[in-house]
Amino acid sequence: MDQDTNQQFEQQQEQFRIMQETEQNRINLEMQDDVKPSKNGWKVVAAFIIIAIALFWAFSAKAQTTTFIDKHVEQCALRTGDTDGDGHISKAEADSLKLLNLTSYRTHMFRVESYEDLAKFPNLEKLWLGESLLDTVDISKNLNLKYVAI
Numbered sequence: 001m002d003q004d005t006n007q008q009f010e011q012q013q014e015q016f017r018i019m020q021e022t023e024q025n026r027i028n029l030e031m032q033d034d035v036k037p038s039k040n041g042w043k044v045v046a047a048f049i050i051i052a053i054a055l056f057w058a059f060s061a062k063a064q065t066t067t068f069i070d071k072h073v074e075q076c077a078l079r080t081g082d083t084d085g086d087g088h089i090s091k092a093e094a095d096s097l098k099l100l101n102l103t104s105y106r107t108h109m110f111r112v113e114s115y116e117d118l119a120k121f122p123n124l125e126k127l128w129l130g131e132s133l134l135d136t137v138d139i140s141k142n143l144n145l146k147y148v149a150i
Contacts, residue, residue: 065088065089065090065091066088066089066090066091066093066094066120068089068117068120069114069116069117070112070113070114070115070116070117072102072111072112072113072130073100073102073112073114073115073117073118074089074117076100076101076102076130077089077094077097077100077117077121079101080097080099080100080101081093081094081096081097081100081121083096089120094120094121095121095122095123096123097121097123097124098123098124098125098126098144099124099125099126099127100118100121100124100126100127100128101127101128101130102127102128102129102130103128103129103130103131103149111130111131111132111133112129112130112131112132112134113132113134114134115129115132115134115137115138116138118137118138118139118141118142119138119141119142121142122141122142122143122144123144124142124144124145125144125145125146125147126145126146126147126148127139127142127145127147127148127149128148128149129148129149129150137150
């Protein structure tokens with residue numbers, strides 16, 4: 001009986017080994033299926049890259065736009081400084097602005113509440129200050145000024 005028991009034990013071990021091998025092959029096949037790239041994978045990657053570039057471009061464009069404290073100074077700067085017509089003053093447009101007129105425009109009177117925005121125009125050469133209740137104007141950042149009308 002020892003020999004029969006030994007043969008049964010060996011047969012059971014062989015069956016167990018075959019079952020283990022079969023299970024391992026099944027697992028390997030499943031893992032290969034998980035690793036295989038999908039046929040549309042490149043489309044997903046391309047879409048992600050396009051979205052990332054668009055967000056970067058939008059953010060960098062927004063970061064280069066000059067923000068103003070006084071809306072009247074912004075309106076006046078847009079009249080003469082918005083060279084690309086996008087409705088915003090970029091850093092490059094602010095740097096190239098040489099003339100800023102803060103007085104009336106046709107029938108609209110500008111009442112400036114803050115002259116802090118003048119520092120955003122370092123190459124300003126001519127400046128007309130409009131109506132304001134302010135006592136002082138800081139033009140220390142406008143080193144190229146040749147003409148100021150108060």
